[in-house]
Amino acid sequence: MPNLIEELQAKQPRALARAISLAENDPIGSAELFSQLHPLQKSFKIGFTGPPGSGKSTLIRDLLVRACRQNLRVGVIAVDPSSPFSGGALLGDRLRMNLAGFDPEQVFIRSLSARGHLGGLSPGTILSLHLLEYYGFDWILLETVGVGQAEVDIMYLADLVSVI
Numbered sequence: 405m406p407n408l409i410e411e412l413q414a415k416q417p418r419a420l421a422r423a424i425s426l427a428e429n430d431p432i433g434s435a436e437l438f439s440q441l442h443p444l445q446k447s448f449k450i451g452f453t454g455p456p457g458s459g460k461s462t463l464i465r466d467l468l469v470r471a472c473r474q475n476l477r478v479g480v481i482a483v484d485p486s487s488p489f490s491g492g493a494l495l496g497d498r499l500r501m502n503l504a505g506f507d508p509e510q511v512f513i514r515s516l517s518a519r520g521h522l523g524g525l526s527p528g529t530i531l532s533l534h535l536l537e538y539y540g541f542d543w544i545l546l547e548t549v550g551v552g553q554a555e556v557d558i559m560y561l562a563d564l565v566s567v568i
């Protein structure tokens with residue numbers, strides 16, 4: 405995977421998307437690979453948690469609009485409950501946010517599956533946050549469905565937690 409690391413170092417958005425897929429599909433195998441990437445700066449990480457339908461994605465979209473006006477670069481990870489049919493993430497959040505037409509150079513949005521880790525954040529999600537920080541976003545926004553342990557995990561990872 406030396407190419408992937410080089411492309412990440414060159415800040416190619418497609419490499420970031422591929423790296424997150426790898427982190428999600430093989431968190432144990434990719435943890436060592438990605439541990440060689442050391443973020444040069446700290447991103448301001450905000451966690452959004454609360455029950456489904458409480459308005460987390462809507463608030464995140466409004467924050468994205470404000471961040472873009474201030475020329476901030478923002479990475480978003482939305483952890484959706486696993487679909488009982490495909491095991492993948494539900495598309496709703498990403499679609500709703502993408503429809504707002506953000507500049508892909510400035511805003512990166514990714515839905516991840518909870519993969520049965522409803523009791524907290526999955527290793528793939530934690531690795532993905534590390535990748536976004538390495539990539540150099542000013543803000544990282546993380547949306548999770550509030551189910552107890554996820555709020556506890558998010559408190560350790562985020563600089564600010566918003567319960568909606």
Ligand SMILES: Nc1nc2c(ncn2[C@@H]2O[C@H](COP(=O)(O)OP(=O)(O)O)[C@@H](O)[C@H]2O)c(=O)[nH]1
Pocket residue numbers: 454455456457458459460461462463568
């Ligand atoms: N009236 C009202 N509706 C809202 C507000 N925020 C979100 N909604 C609506 O509530 C629904 C669920 O919002 P969403 O952001 O998808 O919730 P999430 O599941 O927590 O991400 C959507 O139909 C939104 O349009 C709000 O502040 N006021």
Ligand SMILES: [Mg+2]
Pocket residue numbers: 460461462497547
């Ligand atoms: Mg949502």
